[in-house]
Amino acid sequence: MTGDLIQFALMGKYIGAGLATMGxxxxxxxxxxxxxxxxxxxxxxxxxxxxxxxxxxxxxxFAEALxxxxxxxxxxxxxxx
Amino acid sequence: xxxxxGGLVIDPMHQFQIHPxxxxxxxxxxxPTNQTLWLxxxxxVISILMLIGSAPRKVIPGRTQSITELLYTFIHxxxxxxxxxxxxxFFPYLMVLxxxxxTSNLLGLIPGxxxxxxxxxxxxxxxxxxxxxxxxxxxxxxGIGFLGMFWVSSAPLVLRxxxxxxxxxxxxxxxxxxxxxxxxxxxxxxAVMKVFAGFAGVMGLASIxxxxxxxxIYGLELLVAVxxxxxxxxxxxxxxxxxxxxxxx
Amino acid sequence: xxxxxxxxxxxxxxxxxxxxxxxxxxxxNQVFWLLVALVIxxxxxxxxxxxxxxxxxxxxxxxxxxxxxxAEELKSKAKAAEKAYNLALEQxxxxxxxxxxxxxxxxxxxxxxxxxDADAQISAKAAESEKRIAEIRxxxxxxxxxxxxxxxxxxxVALGGTADDAAIEAAVAARLKG
Numbered sequence: 138m139t140g141d142l143i144q145f146a147l148m149g150k151y152i153g154a155g156l157a158t159m160g161x162x163x164x165x166x167x168x169x170x171x172x173x174x175x176x177x178x179x180x181x182x183x184x185x186x187x188x189x190x191x192x193x194x195x196x197x198x199f200a201e202a203l204x205x206x207x208x209x210x211x212x213x214x215x216x217x218x
Numbered sequence: 219x220x221x222x223x224g225g226l227v228i229d230p231m232h233q234f235q236i237h238p239x240x241x242x243x244x245x246x247x248x249x250p251t252n253q254t255l256w257l258x259x260x261x262x263v264i265s266i267l268m269l270i271g272s273a274p275r276k277v278i279p280g281r282t283q284s285i286t287e288l289l290y291t292f293i294h295x296x297x298x299x300x301x302x303x304x305x306x307x308f309f310p311y312l313m314v315l316x317x318x319x320x321t322s323n324l325l326g327l328i329p330g331x332x333x334x335x336x337x338x339x340x341x342x343x344x345x346x347x348x349x350x351x352x353x354x355x356x357x358x359x360x361g362i363g364f365l366g367m368f369w370v371s372s373a374p375l376v377l378r379x380x381x382x383x384x385x386x387x388x389x390x391x392x393x394x395x396x397x398x399x400x401x402x403x404x405x406x407x408x409a410v411m412k413v414f415a416g417f418a419g420v421m422g423l424a425s426i427x428x429x430x431x432x433x434x435i436y437g438l439e440l441l442v443a444v445x446x447x448x449x450x451x452x453x454x455x456x457x458x459x460x461x462x463x464x465x466x467x
Numbered sequence: 468x469x470x471x472x473x474x475x476x477x478x479x480x481x482x483x484x485x486x487x488x489x490x491x492x493x494x495x496n497q498v499f500w501l502l503v504a505l506v507i508x509x510x511x512x513x514x515x516x517x518x519x520x521x522x523x524x525x526x527x528x529x530x531x532x533x534x535x536x537x538a539e540e541l542k543s544k545a546k547a548a549e550k551a552y553n554l555a556l557e558q559x560x561x562x563x564x565x566x567x568x569x570x571x572x573x574x575x576x577x578x579x580x581x582x583x584d585a586d587a588q589i590s591a592k593a594a595e596s597e598k599r600i601a602e603i604r605x606x607x608x609x610x611x612x613x614x615x616x617x618x619x620x621x622x623x624v625a626l627g628g629t630a631d632d633a634a635i636e637a638a639v640a641a642r643l644k645g
Contacts (some may be wrong), residue, residue: 169357172348191296191299191300191452194445194452194454195449195452195456196454198399198449198451199395200455201399201403202395202398202399205395205398205399205402205403205406206398207396208406209398209402209403210404212486213486213489216231216485216486216489217485217486218490229487230509231486231645233488234486234487234488235487236487236490236493244479245492245493245496246496247495247496247499248496248499249496250500251493251496251500252535253496253497254496255499257500257501257503257504258504260504260505260508261504261508264508264511264512265507265508265511268511268512268515268516269511269515269516271514271520272517272519272520272523273519275519275522275523275526276523277523277526277527277530283523285512286516287523287524289518290517290521290524291524292521310509310512310513310517311509313512314505314508314509314513314519317508317512318504318508329508334497334501336488337487337488338488338489338499339488339493339494339497339498340497340501341500341502343497343502344501347637387576389491401488405488442516
């Protein structure tokens with residue numbers, strides 16, 4: 138009986154971890170949006186593009202951080218809970 | 219390791235184990251561990267590169283000298299560009315951060331090595347150092363006016379308290395995101411490679427597929443190792459600009 | 468963590484399950500060695516490497532800007548030289564024009580003087596010649612009258628008369644006038 142309960146808890150844990158990884162999709166969308174918009178802007182005005190590389194990376198970093206949070210939640214569910 | 223047990227048992231977290239370097243025993247605060255070893259290798263590599271690279275002092279640089287000068291001017295330009303002239307005195311600090319992170323990231327990609335930056339403890343210390351520096355420098359430079367950063371004067375008056383709360387929360391989330399971003403990226407890359415390596419161990423001849431995938435991910439991880447070091451440094455610059463620069467809202 | 472411990476048996480007890488990152492027992496150790504590493508890197512960079520690189524970069528900067536300044540200076544010197552050359556050329560041209568004019572004037576003057584001289588000499592010579600001609604003419608007239616007188620005297624004597632000098636002379640003079 139307790140073994141069943143543990144199996145059940147394990148199932149919940151793995152399902153939760155899998156669900157948490159979906160947050161990474163959001164980060165992917167965000168990073169893609171930033172990079173795509175940067176590229177379209179850079180193609181319109183290529184001479185201004187090198188000066189904005191820092192902003193590009195900062196934007197990507199901010200968007201990615203939120204995805205990394207969900208990755209962290211997944212890891213915590215997998216290994217720490 | 220994990221595949222010794224037979225079947226598909228992958229333990230991607232095993233590579234991050236910290237164990238004493240010499241023998242067994244409890245881990246005290248000064249015990250040299252495998253992480254200590256790789257921190258030491260990082261220090262040695264940086265020292266050798268920097269000392270050999272800066273020794274010739276030639277007007278027309280050789281290869282090693284070019285690397286160090288490239289590193290130097292890259293960080294110097296970044297600091298000047300992002301934090302302005304005021305922030306230039308933090309340049310040595312950022313130089314240490316960048317060289318340490320990029321070297322340890324890249325050394326961590328050597329098969330069988332250990333990446334200190336994949337540990338939250340390491341990145342948390344780095345991020346907390348940045349957080350404390352920014353906060354202390356901000357209060358030292360601007361006094362109580364540093365709090366004006368949270369009071370967005372361009373917003374309507376009704377929204378300002380709410381914005382202030384959001385800004386305050388985001389300010390305190392900074393060290394968390396700052397550290398998790400670096401540690402998480404490195405950890406994730408290593409863990410993914412380990413997972414693919416686990417596949418390769420049990421797939422027989424078809425393991426060429428995961429091995430090719432490992433090669434591709436390895437290339438990506440090389441990029442990530444440099445980009446994350448760059449991002450960590452440039453975010454530090456951005457945070458420092460809040461502390462030393464003029465308001466930029 | 469308690470669930471982890473019970474599940475850990477599946478993968479063998481050799482590998483501790485869970486995230487090593489969240490094993491807080493290792494944190495003091497990690498933090499300590501990290502700080503040691505950072506301090507060493509900081510000392511190596513700020514005390515040795517960075518001043519060296521900064522001095523090399525400054526030297527190169529100085530060298531490049533010095534070279535650029537020198538090149539600029541040389542360029543301006545070349546420009547000045549060209550300007551001076553052009554100026555000199557222009558001056559020389561003007562000078563040459565002046566010299567040509569002066570020479571022309573000089574030559575003209577000399578020519579005029581020589582012409583005047585020649586004119587004077589020619590006129591002097593002409594006057595002298597005229598005088599000589601007049602003299603010769605006068606001499607000739609006299610000689611003719613002499614010859615005429617003598618001839619007349621001789622004729623008169625030959626014809627048996629007596630020669631009266633005064634009368635002969637008057638007659639010759641009258642004839643010559645004639």
